[in-house]
Amino acid sequence: MFSSDQTIPCPVCNSKIPFDTKQLLMGIQFSCPNCQASIGLSQESKPIVEETMQKFNELKSDMGKQKNIN
Amino acid sequence: MADTEQSNTNNDTKSFKPDFKSEINIESIISAPLVAASKANVEMLKGQTRAIIDNCFTKVKRNNGPDKQSDPTAKNDTKDEGDNSDSDYIYEPIMINLTLKRTFLHEETNKQGEKITELRESGLTFAVPVICLMPINSLAIDKVNVDFDMEITSVTSWHNEKGIITRQAQLNGKISNSTNSNDNRHYKNKSTSSLRVNINAGQLPLPTGVLTILDLYVKNIQPQSIQPQKPVKP
Numbered sequence: 001m002f003s004s005d006q007t008i009p010c011p012v013c014n015s016k017i018p019f020d021t022k023q024l025l026m027g028i029q030f031s032c033p034n035c036q037a038s039i040g041l042s043q044e045s046k047p048i049v050e051e052t053m054q055k056f057n058e059l060k061s062d063m064g065k066q067k068n069i070n
Numbered sequence: 071m072a073d074t075e076q077s078n079t080n081n082d083t084k085s086f087k088p089d090f091k092s093e094i095n096i097e098s099i100i101s102a103p104l105v106a107a108s109k110a111n112v113e114m115l116k117g118q119t120r121a122i123i124d125n126c127f128t129k130v131k132r133n134n135g136p137d138k139q140s141d142p143t144a145k146n147d148t149k150d151e152g153d154n155s156d157s158d159y160i161y162e163p164i165m166i167n168l169t170l171k172r173t174f175l176h177e178e179t180n181k182q183g184e185k186i187t188e189l190r191e192s193g194l195t196f197a198v199p200v201i202c203l204m205p206i207n208s209l210a211i212d213k214v215n216v217d218f219d220m221e222i223t224s225v226t227s228w229h230n231e232k233g234i235i236t237r238q239a240q241l242n243g244k245i246s247n248s249t250n251s252n253d254n255r256h257y258k259n260k261s262t263s264s265l266r267v268n269i270n271a272g273q274l275p276l277p278t279g280v281l282t283i284l285d286l287y288v289k290n291i292q293p294q295s296i297q298p299q300k301p302v303k304p
Contacts, residue, residue, distance in 0.1 A: 006205055009288050011170055011196055021203045029171070037172040042195060045166035052164070052200050055125045 012037045025050060093223050096241045100216055103267040107214045110269075114210060115277070122280070126201040127161040163199035163287070170194040199287050206276065215268035221246040 007016040015034035024030070029040035041049060176190040222243040245265055275281075 006203075008168075008198070008202060011194070012172060019203075021205060024203065035172070037170055039168050039170050042167040042169050045168075048164060048166050048200060049203060052125050052204060056121070056204060059121050 008039065010035060010037055010039075021049065021053060025053070093242045093244060096220065096243065099218060099220070099245065099265065103216050103265075104214060106267075107211045107269060111211050118206075118209075122201065122204075122206065123161060126199065126204060127163055129159050130162050132158050132160050163201060165197045166200050166203070167195050167197055170196065202284060202287055206280070209271055210274045211269055212272040212274060213270040215266075217266040217268070218264065219246045220244070 005018070006020065007018050009015070010017050010032040013032060013035040015032050017030050017032045017039060019030040019039070024041045025046060027040070029038040031038045171191055171193050173189055173191050175187055177185055177187045179185055220241075220243045222241055224242045226242060276284075
């Protein structure tokens, strides 16, 4: 249920900006390959993304446990 | 299905005890693993949908919904629902803020009439739903191999109802084990039967519904050029 190739369209030039959510949470900014605009996660939204990512990771580990049981 | 089926009427649960020694038609043998794989797919998709709804959306009560008492059409459309039915709620996406920084060359003329070019940075904060940042994709069963050996015990055939000469046949048989029968001197009464089901699950493209939701949000953050309004002539 998890994918690694994530992109978000650049609000300036509509090019695809590749990003990684974990690195966004670490404060890394990702640049648009076309216009060099950089996107980052704002500080006030960091707890929300962290919480959601944690829930998805818990779900992933639960699925792994079920797979091992079966 | 020719399997012996025992249903428990108290809790509506059904248990299946396949008797491979009895005669089974070939359609049942092939379809049983496929139906099981299809049900497993549905279960996985249900889990994914529930995870997305629980983690990326908030359930809020509808504020400006139709007034059931004053609006006669709304009253007719509603079924016997309680006060907290699903139609009274909407799912709002959890939004987060992303910051966009861009450097640009700024030219200005100073008091001495000299052109000064400097590098400036502009910033923009825009909101996107958290679902856009979650690394979601779809895992589903994409290949099912059903492998069995069958000993044909009978063939049922019948004429068509309209008297057409076409004859349809149905193979019935027993699932047998896959031992080689080269050694005819020794007969072994094997009580086991083998039906091998090999299932491969792979990553599939996201469901169309999720893609549509993402596409809607993506289009919302696209810049739109606003034309200056022309002054209205009196």
